[in-house]
Amino acid sequence: MYELRNVTKRYTRGKESIDALDGVDLTIADGDRLVIQGPTGGGKSTLLQMLGALDRPTAGEVVLDGTDLARLSETRLTKVRSENIGFVFQSFNLIPTLTAQENVETALVPLGVKPKERRERAAEALTSVGLGERLGHLPSEMSGGQQQRVAIARALVKQPKVLLADEPTGNLDESMRDEIMDVLERMWKELGLTFIMVTHDSAIAKKAPRLATIRKGRISVKENAGA
Numbered sequence: 001m002y003e004l005r006n007v008t009k010r011y012t013r014g015k016e017s018i019d020a021l022d023g024v025d026l027t028i029a030d031g032d033r034l035v036i037q038g039p040t041g042g043g044k045s046t047l048l049q050m051l052g053a054l055d056r057p058t059a060g061e062v063v064l065d066g067t068d069l070a071r072l073s074e075t076r077l078t079k080v081r082s083e084n085i086g087f088v089f090q091s092f093n094l095i096p097t098l099t100a101q102e103n104v105e106t107a108l109v110p111l112g113v114k115p116k117e118r119r120e121r122a123a124e125a126l127t128s129v130g131l132g133e134r135l136g137h138l139p140s141e142m143s144g145g146q147q148q149r150v151a152i153a154r155a156l157v158k159q160p161k162v163l164l165a166d167e168p169t170g171n172l173d174e175s176m177r178d179e180i181m182d183v184l185e186r187m188w189k190e191l192g193l194t195f196i197m198v199t200h201d202s203a204i205a206k207k208a209p210r211l212a213t214i215r216k217g218r219i220s221v222k223e224n225a226g227a
């Protein structure tokens with residue numbers, strides 16, 4: 001469970017400063033699915049960075065399961081991230097020289113998982129996203145949708161509590177967008193994840209049960225009981 005209290009993130013460049021987040025309060029329960037939308041520059045990616053322990057706020061608290069991430073050392077933040085949080089990005093971020101299976105295995109290396117178990121768990125994760133036949137393929141030998149599925153398997157192989165996705169369908173055409181949204185939704189349900197996704201796609205936002213909008217660093221949250 002996340003509890004954000006009065007979170008401010010100020011970026012300063014020379015004499016100019018901007019509050020990318022300006023007093024954000026937000027609670028996200030375990031197993032929630034939250035979609036974040038808003039105009040470009042509104043603060044979406046900055047919020048995701050706070051939730052993902054990739055950066056700390058300038059002021060306020062980002063409490064994950066009772067621990068304030070804003071107060072952790074860099075080493076502890078890295079540990080929280082590698083154990084609890086899976087990331088999926090718009091640009092897939094796969095390593096081009098590694099096969100699908102090797103790309104997925106990279107998520108287990110920092111956790112000290114032995115090579116044999118790494119291979120087995122990576123194969124299992126790829127099978128669960130429908131890529132059991134593609135373990136030995138390089139990213140360049142796969143479609144955009146398949147590459148994004150490898151990235152999803154890499155995010156989930158460590159069995160995180162939280163999945164954060166930043167425009168996961170942004171580089172995909174419409175049919176692949178639907179395919180990736182189906183995989184993400186199925187994983188959210190099957191694994192009981194807390195799933196938080198940034199999107200510019202109004203069709204996806206419309207279907208979201210809980211929708212946060214961020215403008216000029218300020219957040220408003222709407223529940224959509226019908227979605």
Ligand SMILES: Nc1ncnc2c1ncn2[C@@H]1O[C@H](COP(=O)(O)OP(=O)(O)OP(=O)(O)O)[C@@H](O)[C@H]1O
Binds near residue numbers: 038040042047
């Ligand atoms: N590292 C940084 N240094 C300085 N300013 C930054 C930095 N990162 C973001 N900003 C500024 O903070 C504001 C919020 O940026 P952010 O990337 O969070 O917006 P966004 O809603 O994700 O936008 P987009 O939809 O374009 O990705 C913007 O004005 C941006 O220019």
